[in-house]
Amino acid sequence: LQNGDLVLPHFHVTEVGSVQKHFIDCSGTLRHENVINFQLFTATDYDHRLSTKKLLSIIELSEEKLGLENHEIEVEYQGDTIGKYGLDFEEGIFILTSTLTDCLAKDKCGIPQEKPRIRLSALQSEESTCKPGLGCC
Template identity: 50%
Template sequence: MKISEMKQTLPGLAAVNFRLPDGTYLPAHFHVTEVGLVTKHFIDCGGVERRETAANFQLWEAGDYDHRLAPQKFLHILDLSAKILGRDDLDIEVEYQQDTIGKFGLAFDGQDFVLTAKQTACLAQDACGIPNDLLALPQLQTACCSPGGGCC
């Protein structure tokens, strides 16, 4: 989901609800504690330099059970964050505390915002030395580097 999609969606909602990939809802008293610009500058296992930029929302819950984030308040937070996020229509990623900080993608199902699972992937599959027919195996779809594979 992109920032523009969220801004278009929020005015039509009576409440802001987030659901985890397993179907569990975040408590209604969650807070948006941060909206930030995250830039990742890295080299993949094939030696290619890359950059990724996303808008990051950090969701958090506290013991203030009467707290509810209204759609208009969320829009106000997004408007305030424009000076950090700039004018680019960025993809949104969400951080939410579980056993450790979880990092999710974001979608909208027509009623709720849905935190979507993110996966790792090899960006330099041609440099890994793993035959294409093996890359189709489920255990290799999220990581390509293996001992002796030549990329790491």
């Protein structure tokens, strides 16, 4: 996980699915979202280990039976509640990444856009473009 915690080594992949979400946002815009969902589960079988070969066979069977396309992957993993995570791969390690809710229509429902912060030092040029008589001094 992004916080440094590890998925317990005796996890199971209990589901692989294609999840389609058909919805409207707060502005009434019709939207479609498709993700591939993996559900991870840990039980009390502490000696269990999911081999790479077995995981690959689960993925291949899922692709074949469900006709999976190339979509983003979300992972459900049990914490205090069922958490939904994104999936990254860094330096040979899969990392479950935090996901956040967001408004999809900020421009239409009055949520102000975050203004970029600019340092004054970045605005200063090497040479002043202000010259006497231009009215900028």
